[in-house]
Structures are given as C-alpha cells and as structure tokens.
Amino acid sequence: MFDKEYDVIVVGAGHAGSEAAAAAANMGSKTLLITMNLQNIAQMSCNPAMGGIAKGQIVREIDALGGYSGLVSDTSAIQFKMLNKSKGPAMWSPRVQSDRMMFAEHWRLRLENTPNLDFYQEMVSGLLIENDRVVGVRTSLGIEVKAKSVILTNGTFLNGLIHIGDKQFGGGRAGERAATGITEELLQLGFEAGRMKTGTPPRVDGRSLDYSKMIEQPGDDVPAKFSYLDETAPLKKQRSCYMSYTSPEVHELLKEGFDRSPMFNGRIKSIGPRYCPSIEDKINRFADKDRHQLFIEPEGWNTVEMYINGFSTSLPEDVQFRALRSVAGFENVKFFRPGYAIEYDYFPPTQLKHTLETKLVNGLYFAGQINGTTGYEEAGSQGLIAGINAALKVQEREEFVLQRSEAYIGVLIDDLITKGTEEPYRMFTSRAEYRTLLRQDNADFRLTERSYKIGLASEKRLRKMEEKKEKSAAFVNFLKDTSVVPEEANVVLEEKGSSPMKQSDKIFKVFSRPNITMDDVRKFSGVNEFIEANDLKEEELEQTEIQVKYSGYIEKEKNNADKLNRLEGIKIPENFDYSRIKSMSYEAREKLRKVKPTSVSQASRISGVSPNDISVLLVYMGR
Incomplete structure (x- = not known):
C-alpha cells in the first residue's frame, strides 16, 4: 500500500495535525496525514468558536503565515465579535462563533484540495526508529510507512480516559476510542510523560430552552473577519448567543453529587485547565460567589444543538440534569449528551527545541495537546510551526523560529520549551512582553514576508500586505505633512472637550490627542479627498489610526525588543x-x-x- 517514502507523516488530524499537514504539503513536501477517523478532521471537540482574548491574535498570525484556520473560521462563522474594543488596540481580539459541522467540512475540503497531501485512516501504534532518528510509523494493523520526519499531534487520545461521575471508560473523545502504544514506546526511548485533564459541558436541545429568560448576546453591528485575504467576506447575517446564570439552588444541587465526582473522590489525579475550570471546581474554589455566567452557544446555522459554555463538568449525568433544569430558561431542558472529563498523556515540552523537534529523536516533532496546551488556536499554531520545520529539515534548509517580539506564537513556544508546564497552557495577552507590537491588526506586517521567503505564504498574500503597508504609510506621511487651521480644528476639539488650538498645526499632532478619532479627522480639509484618491480601505484607516495614536508606545517597545534580541x-x-x-x-x-x-x-x-x-x-x- 505504501511503496514510497514520505517526506512528512502527520499523526492525528485535529487542529494541530491539520495545520501541520497543510503547511508541509504547501511547502512541497510529500505528506501523509494519518488519523483514526477521516470523518472527524479538525473536529471542534469542545466549544464551537475560534479566537478570543490572545487566541484571536494567534489565528490572525496563522493566517498571515499562510495557514488555513482563519480562512476556515471565516467561511464557517455564524457570529463575529471584536472583544476588548473599549481598551487599546493591543487588547483587541477577534472571535467567531462557528458552525461546527461546516468548520470540519471546510477543513477537510481544503486539505483534499492541497497538493502533495495523502490521507490514511488507521491508528498509529508505534514509531520506526533507527540510530536515534525517526524513519516512519507502524499502525495497529502492523503496516509500516516510511518517512523522513514524523509529527505527533495526538490531542487527548493518548491513553485517553473519560469520566462521568463514578463511570469511566477509555476514549479520546465521546464516541471515539483512545490511542495506545505510542506513549509506552516513547517512554522506552527515554521521554518523560505526564497526565493532564480537560472537560466539556453538556450539549442540549435548543428547542427545549426558554430564551426570553436569558440575555441575548448578538454579534458586532459591523462584523469583520479573520483572514487578511479577500477570499472570504464579512458576515451579512448572524446568529445570537445567550447568557444565563447559575444560582445558589443550582449550586446546592451540584454539591449533592460531589461525593460521586471523580474530581473530589480521587479518581482524577491529573491537573485541569486553571482558566477554564469545571462548574464543580468553580463552586468549590469560589464559594463566596452565589452565581456564575453561562453562555448558550449555537452549534451551527441550522442545528438545534446548543453548547453550554461555563458548565463543563464530570459530575454524574443525573446530577448535571437536575442542576441545569434549575437554571433560568432551562426548566424543560433536554440533553443531547452529558458533560464529561477526560484524562490523557502529554509530554513535558522542555524536551523540545524551538522548532518543536524533540531533542531525543531526530526528525520527530510534537504539536498540540501532546505538549500540554489547551485550545484549538494554540494547537493550530504549533502544528503550523512543526509542519514548516519538518518540511525545511527534509529540504535541508534553515529552521524557522519566531521570537517573542515577533508573534504570540513565538511567546507560546518559548514559554513551553523554556519553562515547561504542569497544567494545560492557555495563551493570554499578559504572557507577552510586547503586546503593543503583537496586535491582531498587524500580524500580516510581522509575519507574511518571513513566510513568503520560506515558500509558504503566497505571492498574492505578500502583495496584498505590501499594498496595505504602503497605503497606511502614505496616509501617515500625509497627516504629518498637512496642517489644519485653528478655525477648522477647534470646531471638532470643542465638541470633544479638548483644548482649542491657537495656531495651525499638523493633523498628525491633532490626531494624536486621546479623544480624537478618524471620523473627527475626516472633517478636516483634504483628508477625505486623500482617502478617496488612494482608495483606502477600512483596515488601512484602522492601521493608520493605530500608528498615529500609539507611535510612542510602539517605538519604545521596539527598542526594548531590540535590546533583548541582542542577547538572542x-x-x-x-x-x-x-x-x-x-x-x-x-x-x-x-x-x-x-x-x-x-x-x-x-x-x-x-x-x-x-x-x-x-x-x-x-x-x-x-x-
């Protein structure tokens, strides 16, 4: 069946594996993607959403580098929100609610249309190693497939164990078996392994909910999108999410099951994600709070299935059901399936290089939850970097490493391999020293040219970035060179409660005032004419405004980054x-x-x- 040697084999087709396979194949490497079920490529195992605080920046970076996550998110989105708009642009974070079935379908179709990429459905149970170098994989059927490099992206499947109350059974995800053999083989090779835990909430029938008792959460009035390319368009219509709250009564009902909870009776010994705790953990840790938010998120455009964000749990199913029925709007709720917790093997990431290649075995890469991370975005970004570096290694080219001052992806990987992690690692803006540089709006400026040079980002993508950069720079220069007279400026300044001007000054300086916006500046003579003559789009206007408002902070952060990079x-x-x-x-x-x-x-x-x-x-x- 496999009479040839592949350049790259990717094991697992979740978010990490899908990005890894796409990157390696698009860089010209003959790639094989092996997964236990081809129907579940890029499955959204937990909530049907992409992006969020810091995570949205990562999706933009994946897109800027030529990955697929941003494009797939745009084409399967049912709602778009730019989070933290009330704060500075370093904190703005795009997020989409996704159609879960469309998301997986679009990922598969994109992969099937990617040249150099083959597929095979089977469980990989072992690695082929010769002289401390990986030379292929072995499947559960005993088939050996040769390769010059291998990327493991096994997610929660390595010896996965699912917990619901006092019941437990093997599985990597609800309805899917666990993967066995790889952990044991890696341990024999000298790797260290550990166990981690994550969880997921119940899925319910949306027809059984009373939304009139909940708070509607609509998308943005003017939705944007993830990808910098024109291949996708912003949403014309959106689906709302809803918000409700737990109550003391709900908490008491949940506590009745604590003695049967695997978290509290010792069955679960591993550590779960600190910043996405289960509902029972929240009640236990935050005993002073009498309610917690629940977000009711649609699973797609047409399905009635709803995801109950904030109610992740491994309590017995009868306890979950009784407690949820006491939440406002859930009085008649019907379950599609209960929530559960899952334990799985991971490998402390200090065993990796910055390329995500292992230090012990040449040509072997780890990406995603196997490295102790949590989240689709964190997994996808690791898969992309592993795929890039596996392809570069096979092609005997220089490795690709992102610095902390270049990308959130650089922060993520450096944190993992330098500090390690003993609990599921999640990205936050606070983890980055250079947040003002690493904004969601400028990921293409930071990364597209670098990706183009290694053969991943397309020339079309590079030209689009260069055009945006040139137009924004030209507009900034226009504002620096063009003056506004007091008679014209003071009308706007007085409206905004800003001190009036006594003599003419450059528009750039007026625009730099904290309460003056692009809409205000467009009232000055010549500004709208420049915008129309140069066909400036919304993203170029936004980029210009950020460059004007935050030029001092940006310059200071660049200087700090340069100092640190000298040590690098x-x-x-x-x-x-x-x-x-x-x-x-x-x-x-x-x-x-x-x-x-x-x-x-x-x-x-x-x-x-x-x-x-x-x-x-x-x-x-x-x-």
Whole structure:
C-alpha cells in the first residue's frame, strides 16, 4: 500500500495535525496525514468558536503565515465579535462563533484540495526508529510507512480516559476510542510523560430552552473577519448567543453529587485547565460567589444543538440534569449528551527545541495537546510551526523560529520549551512582553514576508500586505505633512472637550490627542479627498489610526525588543558543559543542563536562573 517514502507523516488530524499537514504539503513536501477517523478532521471537540482574548491574535498570525484556520473560521462563522474594543488596540481580539459541522467540512475540503497531501485512516501504534532518528510509523494493523520526519499531534487520545461521575471508560473523545502504544514506546526511548485533564459541558436541545429568560448576546453591528485575504467576506447575517446564570439552588444541587465526582473522590489525579475550570471546581474554589455566567452557544446555522459554555463538568449525568433544569430558561431542558472529563498523556515540552523537534529523536516533532496546551488556536499554531520545520529539515534548509517580539506564537513556544508546564497552557495577552507590537491588526506586517521567503505564504498574500503597508504609510506621511487651521480644528476639539488650538498645526499632532478619532479627522480639509484618491480601505484607516495614536508606545517597545534580541544573538553551543561553571548556582546549572537553551536570552527566561547566573554565564563565554 505504501511503496514510497514520505517526506512528512502527520499523526492525528485535529487542529494541530491539520495545520501541520497543510503547511508541509504547501511547502512541497510529500505528506501523509494519518488519523483514526477521516470523518472527524479538525473536529471542534469542545466549544464551537475560534479566537478570543490572545487566541484571536494567534489565528490572525496563522493566517498571515499562510495557514488555513482563519480562512476556515471565516467561511464557517455564524457570529463575529471584536472583544476588548473599549481598551487599546493591543487588547483587541477577534472571535467567531462557528458552525461546527461546516468548520470540519471546510477543513477537510481544503486539505483534499492541497497538493502533495495523502490521507490514511488507521491508528498509529508505534514509531520506526533507527540510530536515534525517526524513519516512519507502524499502525495497529502492523503496516509500516516510511518517512523522513514524523509529527505527533495526538490531542487527548493518548491513553485517553473519560469520566462521568463514578463511570469511566477509555476514549479520546465521546464516541471515539483512545490511542495506545505510542506513549509506552516513547517512554522506552527515554521521554518523560505526564497526565493532564480537560472537560466539556453538556450539549442540549435548543428547542427545549426558554430564551426570553436569558440575555441575548448578538454579534458586532459591523462584523469583520479573520483572514487578511479577500477570499472570504464579512458576515451579512448572524446568529445570537445567550447568557444565563447559575444560582445558589443550582449550586446546592451540584454539591449533592460531589461525593460521586471523580474530581473530589480521587479518581482524577491529573491537573485541569486553571482558566477554564469545571462548574464543580468553580463552586468549590469560589464559594463566596452565589452565581456564575453561562453562555448558550449555537452549534451551527441550522442545528438545534446548543453548547453550554461555563458548565463543563464530570459530575454524574443525573446530577448535571437536575442542576441545569434549575437554571433560568432551562426548566424543560433536554440533553443531547452529558458533560464529561477526560484524562490523557502529554509530554513535558522542555524536551523540545524551538522548532518543536524533540531533542531525543531526530526528525520527530510534537504539536498540540501532546505538549500540554489547551485550545484549538494554540494547537493550530504549533502544528503550523512543526509542519514548516519538518518540511525545511527534509529540504535541508534553515529552521524557522519566531521570537517573542515577533508573534504570540513565538511567546507560546518559548514559554513551553523554556519553562515547561504542569497544567494545560492557555495563551493570554499578559504572557507577552510586547503586546503593543503583537496586535491582531498587524500580524500580516510581522509575519507574511518571513513566510513568503520560506515558500509558504503566497505571492498574492505578500502583495496584498505590501499594498496595505504602503497605503497606511502614505496616509501617515500625509497627516504629518498637512496642517489644519485653528478655525477648522477647534470646531471638532470643542465638541470633544479638548483644548482649542491657537495656531495651525499638523493633523498628525491633532490626531494624536486621546479623544480624537478618524471620523473627527475626516472633517478636516483634504483628508477625505486623500482617502478617496488612494482608495483606502477600512483596515488601512484602522492601521493608520493605530500608528498615529500609539507611535510612542510602539517605538519604545521596539527598542526594548531590540535590546533583548541582542542577547538572542549570543548563541550557546549545543553540548555546553554547565557543570564547569562553579560560581553559578547549583539550581541554575541543573535547569540549564536540562533545558539546553540555544541562546543567552532563552537561558535568562528559565525559572530558577537568576540575573547573576546570566552574568556569570556571559563572563564565562567571554562576553
């Protein structure tokens, strides 16, 4: 069946595996995507949504690099929201509610139309290793498929164990079996493994809900989209979500099942996501709160199935049902399926390089939940980087690594391999030191040219980015060069409660005032004429406004990033012997030996390595 050697084999077709396969294939590598069920490619196992705080920035970065997540999200969206619009642009985060079935269908169709990509449905149970190098995979049927590199994106399937109350059974997802064999083989090769836990809420029949007792949550009045390409268009119509609340009565009903809860009786021993706790965990941890928000999210345009965001649980199904029926609007609720928790194997990501290649086995890459992350966006971005680097390695080209100052994806991967994680890692804007640089609006400026140079982003995408950049820069220069007279400006300034001008000044300076908007500036002579003559679109106007308003902050952050990047340029040899540096703390030597940082900058971010240790290291290296 497989008489040829593939360049790249991707194991698993969730969000990480799908992006990995697409990236490797689009870069010209002969790629095979192996998954246990081809009907579930890019399945939204949990909530039917993409993006959100920091996660929306990641989807924009995936799109800017030439990945598919943004395009698929746009074509399957049923609602769009730009979150945090009341805050500065560094905090703006796009989010879409998705049609779950359309999302998976569009992903599969895009993959099937990707050249160089083959598919096979089977469980991979082992790896083929020769001289510390991966040379292929072995399936549960005993079929061996040869490859120059392998990417593992097994999600929650590695020895997955599902919990509902006092019941437990093997599975990687509801209705799907767990994957076995790989963990055991990796342990024999010397890898460290651990267990993590995640959960999901009940799915209910929307026809049984009373929405009049809930608070409607509509999408934006003027919806935008994820992808920078013109291939997709903003939504013309949207579906609303709804919000309700738990109550003390609901909490009491839930507590009745705590003695049968696998979280509290010791059956679940692994750690779940801190920032997406189960409803029973919220009641236990936040005992002072008498209610918690629930978001009722449609699973698609036409289905009646609803996702109850905020009610993730592993309590017995009868307890879930009784408690949910006490929530306003849920008095007659009908379940499609109860919520459950799932435990699965992961591998501490300090065992990886920045390329996501393992340190122990040459040509073997890990991406997604196998690395201890949670979330579609985090998984997709890792898959993209692993796919890129697997293809580059096969082609004997330079590796592709994003710095912390270049992308949230760079922050994510650096956090994972430098600090590791003992609980499911989720991205937040607070994790990034350079939030003002890493905005959702400028991901194409930051990343598209780099991706084009390695052969992933298309020339069409590059030209579109360059046009946007040139038009925005030209508009900024126009505002810097063009003056406005007091008679004209003061009409606007007085309306906004801003101090009047006494003499003519550049529009750029007036625009820099905190309460002056693009709409205000367009009232000044010559501005609208410039916009129309240069055919400036909304995204170019937005980009210009951000450049004007935040130019000082952006410049300061660039300078800080440049300083840190100088340390990034001081490379540490791969087999550096830290035991020889006696003046460095023992803890620092142990941490450095284990993580094996590639640069002084990475070494400085390792927990337990102090600034003094870094000074000693620099002296020892003759710097």
